[in-house]
Amino acid sequence: MHSGRPTACTDPELADQETTPGIGVHCVLSDVFHPEALCRAAEIEHARRQLMIDRDAFVELMSGVCAPVTVITATGADRRPHGSTVSSFASLSLDPPLVSFALDRASGLLNHLQPGDRVGVNILGAHQRALASAFARRSQEGSKFDGVAWTRRAGLPHLPESAGWTAGLVQRHVDGGDHILLVVCVEEAETTPVPPLTYARRVFGTHTPLAVAS
Ligand SMILES: Cc1cc2nc3c(=O)[nH]c(=O)nc-3n(C[C@H](O)[C@H](O)[C@H](O)COP(=O)(O)O)c2cc1C
Structure with a gap:
């Protein structure tokens, strides 16, 4: 007591x-x-x-969880491209096909991803580390797409030569403390042979299969 x-x-x-x-x-x-x-x-x-768990212990634990690196994109009402680096992307449901990711409440991208809005997910490849850093800048620093090779796909900003691509509809926002969890209904998906970019222990890497035991 x-x-x-x-x-x-x-x-x-x-x-x-x-x-x-x-x-x-x-x-x-x-x-x-x-x-x-x-x-x-x-x-x-x-x-x-x-x-409540000690904050540093929590941060350290989560830094060791290997995560994918994606650039989530949206097209603004002014038709301008928007995008941010996001590693909280995850599969959520097979039937219906749902994915999710979390955005900081202060994220500029969040303004363009309200329920009903369309969203693109570029799953970055191991050779796209520079893009991960470029899209981790704040929106106010000018268009993150300046000097970046990109196209429009299904009306959404798409980064070619990525490891994968999916697009869908933001179904709902879920309260997640200082973040908002976005639930997305998947409408299209494509994978490529490009090895994925990963992020763990605060450094970029990729996935390497273990040797098969004989
Ligand atoms: C590897 C990596 C992963 C990140 N993952 C997330 C994430 O899952 N959610 C998030 O809100 N921010 C994440 N960030 C930080 C955002 O990319 C960063 O805050 C960015 O400036 C947000 O831009 P915006 O305000 O234009 O949305 C990540 C950054 C890096 C480098």
């Missing part, structure tokens, strides 16, 4: 919750402004913070 606990919170129900903080706690709207409910909310928040 932590010190400095408000006396108003020492009811048996909350004493139980101390061993299982935040679990099984329900409140209705009329409870919210009640002093006891406010106290309970503060208790739960305190317990939640104590349970």
